[in-house]
Amino acid sequence: MLALIPSPFECEIQQGNYKLTQNSKVKSDFELSLLKAPRGEDAEIVIEKNPALSQEEYTLDVHSDGIKITASTQTGAYYALQSLRQLSRIELADGETPCCSIKDKPRFQWRGLQLDESRHFFGKEEVKRYLDYMFMMKLNVFHWHLTDDQGWRIEIKKYPLLTEIGSKREETHVDGWRTTHVVKGRYEGYYTQEDIKDIVEYARQRGIMVVPEIDMPAHFAAAMAAYPWLGCREIKTEVPGYFGGRVPLSRGIRDWNRTACMGKESTFEFVFNVIDEVCALFDAPYFHIGGDEAPRNEWKKCPLCQKVIQENHLNNEDDLQGWFNNRICEYVKSKGKRLIGWNEILSAKNLDHSVVAQYWTPKRDKHAERYVNSGGNMIMSNHKSFYFDMTYAQYPLKNTYEYSPEKFGVESRNMKNVLGVEGEMWTEWIDGREKLDLNLSPRIQALSEVAWSPENKSDWNDFKARLDLFKPFYKSLGRNYAVDSVSLVKNPFDRFYIKNKFYRGDTHLEVKLNKKFIAKGEK
Numbered sequence: 034m035l036a037l038i039p040s041p042f043e044c045e046i047q048q049g050n051y052k053l054t055q056n057s058k059v060k061s062d063f064e065l066s067l068l069k070a071p072r073g074e075d076a077e078i079v080i081e082k083n084p085a086l087s088q089e090e091y092t093l094d095v096h097s098d099g100i101k102i103t104a105s106t107q108t109g110a111y112y113a114l115q116s117l118r119q120l121s122r123i124e125l126a127d128g129e130t131p132c133c134s135i136k137d138k139p140r141f142q143w144r145g146l147q148l149d150e151s152r153h154f155f156g157k158e159e160v161k162r163y164l165d166y167m168f169m170m171k172l173n174v175f176h177w178h179l180t181d182d183q184g185w186r187i188e189i190k191k192y193p194l195l196t197e198i199g200s201k202r203e204e205t206h207v208d209g210w211r212t213t214h215v216v217k218g219r220y221e222g223y224y225t226q227e228d229i230k231d232i233v234e235y236a237r238q239r240g241i242m243v244v245p246e247i248d249m250p251a252h253f254a255a256a257m258a259a260y261p262w263l264g265c266r267e268i269k270t271e272v273p274g275y276f277g278g279r280v281p282l283s284r285g286i287r288d289w290n291r292t293a294c295m296g297k298e299s300t301f302e303f304v305f306n307v308i309d310e311v312c313a314l315f316d317a318p319y320f321h322i323g324g325d326e327a328p329r330n331e332w333k334k335c336p337l338c339q340k341v342i343q344e345n346h347l348n349n350e351d352d353l354q355g356w357f358n359n360r361i362c363e364y365v366k367s368k369g370k371r372l373i374g375w376n377e378i379l380s381a382k383n384l385d386h387s388v389v390a391q392y393w394t395p396k397r398d399k400h401a402e403r404y405v406n407s408g409g410n411m412i413m414s415n416h417k418s419f420y421f422d423m424t425y426a427q428y429p430l431k432n433t434y435e436y437s438p439e440k441f442g443v444e445s446r447n448m449k450n451v452l453g454v455e456g457e458m459w460t461e462w463i464d465g466r467e468k469l470d471l472n473l474s475p476r477i478q479a480l481s482e483v484a485w486s487p488e489n490k491s492d493w494n495d496f497k498a499r500l501d502l503f504k505p506f507y508k509s510l511g512r513n514y515a516v517d518s519v520s521l522v523k524n525p526f527d528r529f530y531i532k533n534k535f536y537r538g539d540t541h542l543e544v545k546l547n548k549k550f551i552a553k554g555e556k
């Protein structure tokens with residue numbers, strides 16, 4: 034067994050070791066500006082270009098007298114070095130590297146991790162740390178959830194109030210879905226366009242594509258606090274601090290999940306202008322519009338929305354959203370990009386087939402399964418495996434590791450339609466680095482293995498053994514991580530306490546997270 038996560042496509046372990054040191058010299062056909070090692074003609078590590086390999090593929094041969102890497106791209110070469118980093122344990126130990134011959138390439142082209150920065154804002158340095166971790170685990174898509182009801186986090190020059198008003202809230206919901214507790218206090222943050230460019234470039238250097246999500250037409254309350262004319266009724270509201278759950282409706286609207294009007298041309302003008310600015314910042318050939326959890330109540334009462342339904346001979350509000358999505362899809366296509374949306378958007382009968390759907394819902398969705406089995410592209414983020422905001426007591430690590438798209442109705446012959454898998458880091462209850470790290474590690478290792486390693490190599494016990502060997506890296510990375518001993522403990526005053534053990538560096542802590550049990554099926 035090689036101490037390597039994700040496990041490689043093919044490997045052969047040989048006799049002996051090679052001792053890597055901080056002074057080992059590198060000679061490379063690639064620029065590799067992130068690699069700090071000294072360079073020289075008499076190098077111990079030789080990196081050669083081989084155009085016959087695919088984009089992310091590499092070979093790594095460790096012999097007793099040196100190391101040879103081949104790749105066709107800079108990213109492939111970096112992936113080989115990431116493998117060497119784990120095998121040599123150079124940052125942990127003495128650099129003794131087992132001799133081996135590895136041929137490696139990914140299972141899926143889309144190996145994603147999302148971060149919700151609306152509910153909590155982490156900032157540029159934390160995002161770069163997140164990207165570094167993705168890079169180490171050979172993940173290549175950063176899905177950046179930049180807007181939602183509780184905060185608009187990207188500067189749009191044409192609409193300055195989106196950040197002047199929309200990035201600030203005066204209270205924050207705490208303690209879980211089953212409470213209405215808030216803490217009062219200003220919470221704010223956003224990325225300038227310069228910040229965004231800096232992060233996109235940082236990711237690019239690490240082989241990571243950044244896909245922005247501007248959630249619409251629902252989860253739009255922060256935008257509507259800034260520009261109330263975006264709604265069916267022009268109601269002035271604050272950026273909500275509630276995340277949902279038990280809060281009663283006020284004025285007949287869900288303040289915490291508001292929906293733009295589909296019947297006003299001004300909505301489209303706004304969205305197109307936002308897309309113009311966002312597309313200029315991100316070079317990914319995708320644009321995520323969310324599209325999840327859209328309440329229909331305002332559209333049902335709105336004469337302008339109903340007029341669109343009539344004039345376009347639409348069946349209902351599902352198709353109204355489909356009609357909206359298709360207009361946005363056309364616009365995004367004109368910019369050379371494909372639209373992505375959460376799987377609810379597939380309930381519309383009239384949706385363009387170029388749309389990429391992301392399957393998240395806890396329940397099986399016949400529309401999603403029909404879509405992927407009829408040629409539609411899908412990213413798999415099924416709740417019980419990939420909702421990393423959930424506690425380990427609810428969704429143990431094995432849920433992630435043992436994921437298979439076939440369990441969600443993808444027929445084997447249609448696996449080619451699955452672009453890949455993605456972990457979702459929603460942050461309603463993740464308010465900082467400690468919890469972020471805890472919920473991420475070791476799930477990111479399991480995700481990485483599902484996304485990268487061949488399916489026939491999946492082996493839980495082998496993974497657990499390699500994970501034990503990986504654990505010293507958490508300390509060197511300065512990351513908290515969860516251990517297995519997670520349990521639900523009855524509490525006389527409350528429904529449940531969820532106990533999670535985790536490590537901060539090497540200090541063993543025990544914390545109580547999300548004091549109230551979160552019902553299954555809720556996000």
Ligand code: ACM
Pocket residue numbers: 325326375393556
């Ligand atoms: C989602 O969790 N509403 C995509």
Ligand code: ZN
Pocket residue numbers: 264265293294295296297331332335336337338
């Ligand atoms: Zn309307």
